[in-house]
Amino acid sequence: MSKKIILIVGPSGVGKDTLLKNIKNKIKANFVKRYITRVPDENESNYFLQEEAFKILEKNNFFISTWNAHNNFYGIAKNSILEGLNIISISRAKIKDFEKQYQKVYTINITLNKNDLKQRLKKRARESIEEIEKRLSRSYEKIEARNLIEFENNKNLTESVEEFLKLLGQINED
Ligand SMILES: Nc1ncnc2c1ncn2[C@@H]1O[C@H](COP(=O)(O)OP(=O)(O)OP(=O)(O)O)[C@@H](O)[C@H]1O
Structure with a gap:
């Protein structure tokens, strides 16, 4: 596989x-699932991260891809694949x-x-x-x-x- x-x-x-x-x-x-720097609403099953933690992970290449929307950060982690x-x-x-x-x-x-x-x-x-x-x-x-x-x-x-x-x-x- x-x-x-x-x-x-x-x-x-x-x-x-x-x-x-x-x-x-x-x-x-x-x-x-995505990592998001806001508390997910009840229909979502994403991972919540504080912005500071998100930034540290981003700097350490934890994510494949990150983006910013409506003042929140989003990311997909390598270890999620x-x-x-x-x-x-x-x-x-x-x-x-x-x-x-x-x-x-x-x-x-x-x-x-x-x-x-x-x-x-x-x-x-x-x-x-x-x-x-x-x-x-x-x-x-x-x-x-x-x-x-x-x-x-x-x-x-x-x-x-x-x-x-x-x-x-x-x-x-x-
Ligand atoms: N094959 C279909 N036939 C009829 N209605 C549909 C069909 N697929 C989706 N819909 C309806 O179309 C609307 C939009 O669907 P949905 O919210 O899944 O779109 P989306 O692409 O995820 O949008 P966004 O990117 O804005 O989140 C919903 O109300 C959904 O019930």
């Missing part, structure tokens, strides 16, 4: 979290960090046409209309990745989950 990394990227609202939640008990894979499939949901800007450090990195770009995406964001109702428009306008930049696979999440959830599992199975066999 070897370490395989599957990066899940895609515009906000396309269904990344939903797909991952629905496959969690159906596939043998390591769903990699295990033998077999490792599934990580990440911003497209961080793909290179993984490709630099690991051989077998696959990037799955989850896609959806803009109209349906807008409907889903509206229905989810997590952001204001202005914020939704902002997300839509930055959602279709080109992605550069070594092994890029497009996955269109445009079927009903049951079908999409099944197709997604099939794709992961193929990557596992590769």
Whole structure:
């Protein structure tokens, strides 16, 4: 066995979290947790770190990749990557960090046409209309990745989950 990394990227609202939640008990894979410098809310299973500790670990090369969002630091640790499939949901800007450090990195770009995406964001109702428009306008930049696979999440959830599992199975066999 070897370490395989599957990066899940895609515009906000396309269904990344939903797909991952629905496959969690159906596939043998390591769903990699993040380190965050804020207390996770009850839906998350991330590791909490004080900022000072985060900085020390960062300086000592503990992380593969780190980023900053909304005044908090986020990181994925090297020791979180295990033998077999490792599934990580990440911003497209961080793909290179993984490709630099690991051989077998696959990037799955989850896609959806803009109209349906807008409907889903509206229905989810997590952001204001202005914020939704902002997300839509930055959602279709080109992605550069070594092994890029497009996955269109445009079927009903049951079908999409099944197709997604099939794709992961193929990557596992590769
Ligand atoms: N195949 C599908 N069919 C219909 N609705 C879906 C499907 N997949 C996801 N959704 C719905 O779309 C909305 C957005 O999904 P989700 O929150 O998983 O997106 P996300 O890509 O993780 O977004 P973000 O990057 O903003 O966290 C949710 O309300 C979810 O229930």
